[in-house]
Amino acid sequence: MARNPGCTKQILNESAIKLPRSFYSRPVLIVARESIGKILVHRTPEGEAAGRIVEAEAYRGPLDLAAHSSRGLTRRTAAMFGPPGHAYVYLVYGLSWCINLVVASEGEPHAVLIRALEPVRGLDLMARRRGLPATARNLTNGPGKLTQALAITGADYGRDLCGDELFLEDSNPPGCIGRSKRINVAYAGKWADKPWRFYERGNRYVSVKPWD
DNA sequence: CTGGGGATGTACT
DNA sequence: GTACATCCCCAGG
Numbered sequence: 001m002a003r004n005p006g007c008t009k010q011i012l013n014e015s016a017i018k019l020p021r022s023f024y025s026r027p028v029l030i031v032a033r034e035s036i037g038k039i040l041v042h043r044t045p046e047g048e049a050a051g052r053i054v055e056a057e058a059y060r061g062p063l064d065l066a067a068h069s070s071r072g073l074t075r076r077t078a079a080m081f082g083p084p085g086h087a088y089v090y091l092v093y094g095l096s097w098c099i100n101l102v103v104a105s106e107g108e109p110h111a112v113l114i115r116a117l118e119p120v121r122g123l124d125l126m127a128r129r130r131g132l133p134a135t136a137r138n139l140t141n142g143p144g145k146l147t148q149a150l151a152i153t154g155a156d157y158g159r160d161l162c163g164d165e166l167f168l169e170d171s172n173p174p175g176c177i178g179r180s181k182r183i184n185v186a187y188a189g190k191w192a193d194k195p196w197r198f199y200e201r202g203n204r205y206v207s208v209k210p211w212d
Numbered sequence: 213c214t215g216g217g218g219a220t221g222t223a224c225t
Numbered sequence: 226g227t228a229c230a231t232c233c234c235c236a237g238g
């Protein structure tokens with residue numbers, strides 16, 4: 001920390017404020033970076049589970065060939081073309097759900113993929129859903145793991161993030177934020193090299209080493 | 213610690 | 226049919 005004085009964590013007050021739509025109605029790189037440290041909350045009949053976002057990626061279709069929206073408006077990508085502040089949820093590789101924040105403005109298919117969380121509330125619930133101890137690092141250190149821990153599925157497709165079930169809470173500023181290329185988008189040509197992944201440095205729940 | 217491979221379902225060539 | 230914005234387990238060093 002003394003080595004890195006610009007990156008010390010600031011402790012402010014402890015109020016839990018739901019982020020308004022104006023948070024999402026901004027350029028995707030800004031929202032992706034500012035999402036680090038915010039708390040993702042999902043309330044279900046089972047109870048509440050929540051975690052700090054420690055890793056996220058920006059997807060900027062239709063130009064960005066890594067973005068699903070680069071293929072145009074389809075039934076799958078429709079939520080990304082809609083108004084900001086909604087969830088774009090999709091299934092990858094047949095068994096993992098991933099959640100994105102739809103951002104920018106309506107008709108602009110930009111989104112922020114949440115790639116890792118640090119568990120904050122509902123640890124027992126998350127542990128039960130994952131079949132792991134509540135202290136396990138792999139409770140929420142990947143995009144498909146965190147959705148399982150929070151019970152986010154296709155049923156949450158298009159959900160309004162300004163509602164009462166699924167939303168972001170404001171929080172204290174995060175520690176030092178690192179940047180890298182996005183994960184597993186090698187197929188996207190030159191877009192694969194864009195440094196559009198953001199993560200909290202040194203956090204044990206970040207999914208993979210920053211330079212990967 | 214690292215790397216390889218299988219599971220699995222949907223979107224859309 | 227092919228390609229995934231992944232996860233988990235196992236083998237090997």
